[in-house]
Amino acid sequence: MRTNSEAAVNLTRGFGLKMFSEDELYAIHLATLQVLERTGIKVESEEALEIFDAGGAKVNKQTHLVKFPAYIVEDAIRSAPSKVVLNARNPVHNVILEGKRVHFTNFGEGIMVIDPFTGAYRKSTKQDCANAALICDALDEVDVILRAVAAHDVFVPTHALHEMEVCFHNTSKPVFNGGVNARLAEYLFQMGAAVCGGMDKFKERPILSLNVCPTSPLQLTSHCTDAIIKCAEYGVPVNILSMAMAGGSSPVTLGGTLVTHNAEVLSGVILNQLTRKGAPVIYGSSTTMMDLKTTTAPVGAPELGMINAAVAALAQYYLLPSWVAGG
Known part of the structure; x- marks a missing residue:
């Protein structure tokens, strides 16, 4: 199991970037509570509306x-686990997300590639997805x-299933997919169960996780809420x-964008809890x-x-594991 190094720990070596003080993080939290209570979140799904109600x-x-109301937000933050284990097919590659530990992943989801043999710039395929997974599997840093990348050469509504298939075949590390609705999530979990040797074993240690994206500003679409609900039901991170x-879908200021971002993510955490x-839930950002x-x-x-x-600092403030984009 990989625990890796820690970031922003008060040591005499290394360096870090501290964007906000504890008081400033608290101010962002209070502003977020105000947005969630007074402005609210637009939610498409009837099922999600029933759960919130x-x-x-x-x-x-x-x-x-x-x-x-603020107490619902606070309760969800407290009940969400501060430690999440990302299980791998080979348990030696399990990853623990907690505190200030740092791990790395590749970027996704690309839609174009430069062909490694012809140099042509073209749409990505299922084989490209497999090749990328194999490369990442071989890299100790990942x-x-x-x-x-996306599998453009398969039936579009099922491309997530094809992408997960080649990931399972080409890596024994923890894997993530995303952009799926409730039905596709069910199929992905069934694929995971087949690899694990049964649904009971999959639920005990799920070997895949999902990414979901709120829509800025302040919206949870049906495919987002459906995946959040299914993951919670199956115990999948x-x-x-x-x-x-x-400056586009959120305020141009750093503080204003963080409040909007925070409200969107926490609304998903509330639904999950x-x-x-x-x-298991992760506080994510590609803002x-x-x-x-x-x-x-x-x-x-x-x-x-x-x-x-700043987002990583917010997640640590809430004692939640985080996943953030790097420049």
Whole structure:
């Protein structure tokens, strides 16, 4: 089992980036509570609305707007586990997410590749996804495998199943997939059960995890909530990863974007914990800024590093494991 090194620990070696003080993090938390209670989150799914309603949130089923009293938010943060184990087919590659331990994964999901043999710039295929998983499996620096590219050469509605198949065949490390609805999540879990030797064994140590993305600003779409609910029911770790763009889908200021980001992620954490107390959940971020000249989201921008250093600090403030993008 891999525990790896720790970041931002008060030692005499190394360096770190401390974006906010404890008081400033508390101020962001209070602002987030205000947004969740007064502005709320738009939720598409009827099932999610029912879960929020039963959990004490203020649900308007006509507008699909959900508002959260502060105690519901605080309770979900407390019940979410501070330690999450990402299980691998080979247990020697299990990864522990807790505290300030640092692990690394590859980026995803690319849609184009430069062919390694012809040099052609083309759409990615299922074989490209397999090759990327095999490369990442061989790299000691990569602890967790995220399906790197999309399988464009298969039936589009089932591409997630094909991508997970080749990941299972080409790595024994923990694997992540994403962008799935409830039905695809069920199929993915059945695939995992087949690899583990049965659903009971899969639920005991799930060998895959899912990424889900709220939609900025302040929305949870059906495919996002469906996956969160299914993961909680099966005990599968779910990474709730906001992809806000400062100056585009969120405020241009760092603090304002963090409040919006925080509200989106915590709304997913609430749904996860109302579905099943203590279900494994990860505080995620791929939030960056919008280039106002090109209207793109430059993932290599310095602002991305600043935002995600702050997001990691927020996750530690809540005692939640985090997954953040790096510049």
